[in-house]
Amino acid sequence: MSDNPQAEVTTATVKFPHRSRRGILLGLTAPQLIVVSLTGLLLLAVILARGVVGALELIPLWAGIALLVFVRYRGRALADWAPIVTRYALRRMRGQLIWLCRPSRRPVREGLLHLPGTAASLRVVSAPDRRYGAVHDPHTGTLTAVVKVSSRAYALLDPGTQNANVNGWGRALAALARTGQVARIQVIERTVPDSGDALRRYWEEHGQPDAPVAGQVYSELIQSAGPAAAPHEAYVAISLDAKAARRLINQAGGGLTGSFSVLAQLASTFD
Structure with a gap:
């Protein structure tokens, strides 16, 4: 063994061969x-x-x-x-000199929507990370995702809080409109039938049935109005315009992968 261990440690080097100068004809490329x-x-x-x-x-x-x-x-x-x-x-x-990252996986086409006319070409696509899906329309060049939104009971809030919520909703729409990348925004609300079991369980766990007057009134109200309860669910559909967002899509990897990246940024407005 050598007494000088540092002398044995050498930096590994690699020698590349000279560039080949072989041409197609007479040495010419x-x-x-x-x-x-x-x-x-x-x-x-x-x-x-x-x-x-x-x-x-x-x-x-x-x-x-x-x-x-x-x-x-x-x-x-x-x-x-x-x-x-x-x-x-x-x-x-084209602004393709910046390579941001290599996607781990590509979007997966889950299938086609069986609809009449040109809508039959709508494709259901899952994001590379499988966290969400979207509907891809190859004819119009749009990618649509649906975001579920919720808030506290608007009618029970004080006027100041109601105005603040309305202003916040307006700011969210204005932020999406300023990007110039959104083709369409749709607000969807649906009513879902409910048996009232969840309402009764909540009252049993968090309510005070032993209260002198209010407990009896609330119990009777839940027993009578619970089965007729109809929860409301609200959704916002955002359609990304691939032509308008072409530059950002190319920077994010291009194709559906880049489209999902840009669409995720737009959907984060409602977080």
Whole structure:
């Protein structure tokens, strides 16, 4: 064993081979061959139209094309850099230069809704994390999710609290409208029949049946009105416009994965 343990610990290094310079024809790559072919056709057209003198007048152009084909920069010919620079410019214009994260799983298409007409193409899709689902309409480019909302009994609140709740609801709608990414918002309310068992259990656990007057009155009221109780449930349906939110969807991963990410941010307004 060595007396100097630090001398035995060395940093692992990796050596990469040189870039292959094998071309398709005569050592030229595909972009170089395309430039050479187009240049040959252009030279032939110039000679046929204006003769050799016309071709000699374009010597600066031929020199520039030769530099584009044979001059190399960082192991690549300038002609090889052209498609790379073009793709980079297109991705920059589309805002696709930022990679946020890699989704662990993709959305799952659960099936189609059996509806008549064009609505038959509506698809039920689950989010990548399986926490919620949505309805995807490929024709209109929308993704719709339904959020269940609830609040305390509005009619029993004082006027100040009622006004505060109304203002809060208005601010939530205004925040969604300002994004410009929502195609439609729908408020749904339904009445669900109830046997009154939950109301009676709540009274038995938290009520005071032994109260002198109120206990007897409440007990009689629950016994008579309990079976006729009809709880109200409220929902808000939010439709994401994929065309309007294209930039954010692309930044979030694109496709349904990015759409679910943007839709989750919109739905969080009602948290």
